Amino acid sequence: MLRTRPTTEFTGYLAAWTSSALGDGLRATALPLLASSLAAGPRGVAVVAAAGGAPWLVFGLVSGVFVDRWPRLRMMVAVQLTRAAALGALAALVAADLVGIPVLVVVAFVLGTCEVVFDVAAHSALPSIVPREQLQKANSRLLLGEISMAELAGPLIGGVLFAVAAVLAVAVNAAAFLVAFGLLALTVGSAGRPEPREPGSIGQDLRDGARWFFRARTVRAISVLSVAVNLASGGFLAILVVLARERLGVGAVGYGVLVAVGSVGGLIAGAVGDRLAGAGQRRAICLAAGPVIAAAFLAVGVFPTWPVTALALAVWGAAATLFNIVALSFRQAAVPDEMLGRVTAVHRFLVWGALPLGALAAGFLADAAGVTAVAPAAAAVVxxxxxxxxxxxxxxxxxQFAL
Incomplete structure (x- = not known):
């Protein structure tokens, strides 16, 4: 049996998660701006971005093995301290004017590696912090904090701080992860500790996790749909800035509003996600989310105007967030605790790997058939x-969908 903690302890966990999400949002703005300020050109900026995403391909699967072996909350604490230290060192280098693209590549890779471990450990630890029947409510609140900080407040604050001083943006980014470290350190206990077991080799543990994942029909189906949605979303969002400029006739402000509208849709879904808690409602969300998202993309393809695109992004954000809340809660409840880290890692590896593939495919498609061809193609993929x-x-x- 899993050991559960009083739900009051979830408050500290949520605060740490939110502070970490703020750090992610700050980083998403600070590192690209810092790379761009070094006059490295698009290639330099892209290399830094690739370094931040590469750890999912390198460590995405194996991270689940260690999450199933070691105390999960303690891993999260160590990761947050590592993030704070890496950004603190970067702030010192920025202040001393000693930063170049190689330094940013190393920092981005370290932060990306920490993100992989934190993400898998955090999703695997939650069932030991809150009772099973409260998983959906907890995930709704976590995603609400993530969207509000990582997608809205973080990038905005990061841009403002960078405009004042680059070192200030990096230092505040380090402070956000340091706060998350402190809050998590107060939460650490036996929660998030996997059941004792005799570990096999890393390869054997990886095979066991993958075997469980591919044999679990419903878990696998939800992940396949997630991959399709991310392939489509990664492609559409990658060319959204070009669509906004060339076909919708809006500039930077209009594009920024489009991005924000998608996040607002996610916020609304996060606020109501815990109320759709019946087993039938959960299954209905899993069945309806895909068609709704496909219809949103198709609407942009048929009516490529700013109002339609804004509405479609709001619908996409709401549907994707509701689906994520239900899918995450279902997986946490369905997968045995001793296997949860590895199954989560397989899912996240596939889903996160779909984003850059979708972006790459959309770029080639836009070059060959025009930017307006991407939205219908995204609808077809979903x-x-x-x-x-x-x-x-x-x-x-x-x-099966009951918690």
Missing amino acids: AVGVLAVWRPLSQAPRD
Whole structure:
């Protein structure tokens, strides 16, 4: 049996998560701006961005093995301290005017590695912090904090701080992770500790996790749909700035509003996600999210205007967030605790890997057929994903979605 903690301890966990999300949002702005300020050109900026994303490909799967072996909250504490130290060192180098692209590549890779471990450990630790029946409520609040900080407040604050002084943006970024470290340190206990077991080799543990994932029909189906949605979303968002400029006739402000609208849709979904808590409602969300997202992309393809695109992004943000809340809660409840880190790692590896692939494909498609071809193609990708998983999801027993 999992050991659960009083729900009051979730408050500290949520505060630490929110502070960490703020750090992610600050980083998302500070590092690209810092790279751009070094006159490295687009290639230099892209290399820094690639270094930040590469750890998902390098460590995405193996991270789950260690998350299933070691105390999860303690891993999260160590990761936050490492993030704060890396950014503190970067702030010192910025102040001394000793920063170049190689330094930013190393820092971005370290921060990306920390993100991989933190993400897998955090999702795997939650079932030991809150009771099973409160997982959906907890995930709704966590995603609400993540969207508000990582997608809205963080990038905005980071841009303002960087405009004042680059070192200030980096230092505040370090402070956000340091606060998260302190809050998590206060939460550490037996929560998040996997059940004792005799570990095998890393390779054997990886195979066991992958085998469980691919044999679990409903868990696998939800992940397949997530991959399809991320392939489409990664492609559409990658060319959104070009679509806004060339077809919608809006500049930087209009593009910024479009990005924010998608986040606002996610915030609304996060605020109501814990209320859709019935087993039938959860299954309905899993079945409806894909068609709704496909319809949103298709609407942009058929009516490429700013109002339609804004509405479509709001719908996309709400549907994707509701689906993520339900899918995450379902997986945490369905997967055995001793296997949760590895199964989560397999899922995150596939889902996060789909984003850059979608972006790359959208770039080639836009060059070949025009930027307006991307939205219908995104709709088609999601539609294929829906068709692939409709039978296993619709035939899954209703009580399988109960928490």
